[in-house]
Amino acid sequence: MARARFDVRSQPGFGTIALFTFVVLYLPIITLVAYAFNASESLTAWGGFSLHWFGEAARNTAVQDAAWRSLVIALSAASVAAVAATMAAIATTRTAAYRGLGFKYAFINLPLMVPEIVTAVALLIVFARVKVWTGYSGLGYLILAHTAFCIPFAYLPIRARLEGMDEALERAAADLYAPPWQVFRRVTLPLLRPGIIAGFMLAFVISLDDVVISEFVKSGGQDTLPTYMLGQLRRTVTPEVNAIAAAFLALSVVLVTIFFFINRKKT
Amino acid sequence: MLEPAAAQDKRIAIEARGIVKQFGEGPSALRALDNVSVAIRENEFFTLLGPSGCGKTTLLRMIAGFEYPTEGAILLHGEDIAGLPPFKRPINTVFQSYALFPHLSVWENVAFGLQMLGRPSAQIGPRVAEMLRLVHMEDLAQRRTDQISGGQAQRVALARALAPAPKVLLLDEPLSALDYKLRKEMQIELKRMQSETGITFVFVTHDQEEALTMSDRIAVMSKGKVLQIGSPWDIYDKPAERFVADFIGETNFLTAAMVGIEGGMARVRLRSGIEIPATIAEGYTPGAQATIVVRPEHARAVKTGGQLAGKVENVVYFGTDTHIYIVLDEGGPFMVRQQNSRSQSCGFEVGDRVGIDIAADAAQVLRD
Secondary structure, eight states: OOOOOOOTTOOTTHHHHHHHHHHHHHHHHHHHHHHHTBSSSOSSSOOOBOSHHHHHHHHOHHHHHHHHHHHHHHHHHHHHHHHHHHHHHHHHHSSOOOTTHHHHHHHHTHHHHSOHHHHHHHHHHHHHHHHHHHOOOSTHHHHHHHHHHHHHHHHHHHHHHHHTSOHHHHHHHHHTTOOHHHHIIIIIHHHHHHHHHHHHHHHHHHHHHOOHHHHHHOOTTOOOHHHHHHHHHHSOOOHHHHHHHHHHHHHHHHHHHHHHHHHHSOO | OOHHHHHHHHTEEEEEEEEEEEESOGGGOEEEEEEEEEEEETTOEEEEEOOTTSSHHHHHHHHHTSSOOSEEEEEETTEEOTTSOGGGSSEEEEOTTOOOOTTSBHHHHHHHHHHHTTOOHHHHHHHHHHHHHHTTOGGGTTSBGGGSOHHHHHHHHHHHHHTTOOSEEEEESTTTTSOHHHHHHHHHHHHHHHHHHOOEEEEEESOHHHHHHHOSEEEEEETTEEEEEEOHHHHHHSOSSHHHHHHSSOOEEEEEEEEEEETTEEEEEOTTSOEEEEEEOTTOOOOSEEEEEEOGGGEEEESSOOSEEEEEEEEEEOSSEEEEEEEETTSSEEEEEEEOOSSOOOSOOTTOEEEEEEOTTOOEEOOO
16 A cells, blocks of 8 residues: 655655765764874774873974964965965956866866866875075975965956846946955955855865875975874874874864854855 | 037936947947937936847947947037046946845945045045935935845935936836836936936837837837937827837838928828828938828727728727737738727627727828
């Protein structure tokens, strides 16, 4: 007496597949976070609840160094990327369509499509030369490299915001005696601000998280948090890595939450 | 001897002279405006009227400075401003979408132009208050623009554009987004504001009724050309071309033979063989044939007599009047609009034989 139900939302197996997906996605993360609170030295054997490893990580100067470096790089790269992406977005939206515009879109978003390892190797080779020529081997290379792959992430939300903006607003400002710079400062920029903040935060998180390019571009003693953790995994592994990862996760979640709220408010 | 001419020039607030606007090049080029010349007088309520795509908005944007003419000049009090960017023109616009700044309050929106002009804030405060009073929005000055209704947004847009006291105010179909009742109210409000401020209004609309009721003068446009410029009365009663007569109000077209012209009046022979007098449109080139136009309210349906005859096809009651649709004996439709009275109906039913009595001053010969 089963009646056939034609509802796309309830099909056999959907629930199972969804459950399986969630388990595969989140179980490792939950395990990792749980073991960050492990009192024992082991990554696998539970020795009781403790904040020991968080304290250990916080006292570790190598971790402090790497965390600080990651933050500096992410802040610098995200800031430069947000500015560059804003300019690129205005240049590609506030114009009549012309031959070559599509190419420019592709060009700006190229870092999204080129395999990261290729970019990393290329940068390694180029920067090795530049280091020899200039003698400079500071954080500049990492910041530059991070900026380059952050730009498309910053560009996408800013462009989306600009395209959704009524161009009549800018015309109205010009009509009311605002010269181009004032139009930008008094109308375009305030209306664009949520997009720029979103782009900045996206770029920030992406930079913070990067391993491949950082690993290739960094000079000696320039570990970022992710490359430090990678290095640790090659040696003795303690739940300290779990603690760092858990803290890292918490920071990302906070940032993404803020990003979500900024985007949701006043669109 | 130069004085009178100069004095007359001063009466012109804004003039478009020989404007051509071409989009694209070569054989695929599109002429949005084709040799358009319009002279708009000071303190005038001037309307650009035409269907969408006729070029009226392009012309308005050109006066505002958002488009530059391919050829021709835009003169503001005799001075060519065609090369000036919008922010250097003492001309403000009320946009079709209102384009209120969503991140600013009502008060800040109205103050924007004055701030950009660098007026001292001691002047800006009172001026904004005055403008908000003019549009009855003084109580909502601190509201955000997404907290007010469409009609209120319209008023703020007006106050914002009027605040810097522009020489010319441009209005780009500002009433099209309002419902019928609000639109009627705003039509009267706009007229009041125009006479109170003494600013020249250039109004763009595709609504012929709006144009007739509000304007001092109307320019009827079609396909990038200005077909006729005149008072509402001129445009309605003395249309120059078939398009103008057809676009504005309902009308009847008749083909007639030209008998002769004397003292500025024509005599034409209708296809029924009867001759009637007719006024002549400006620019008419004499020929054997003529198209004449008769408004439906300038003819009466009669039982006997009349210059034309036919059969009643349809009778539609409109409350104030009745429309009688007739098929003429020589072919072609004719519509008569008759005032209703309480005591009797129009007296015709579908299928009746009917005569059409055209008033002595009703017919106008069009230029074709």
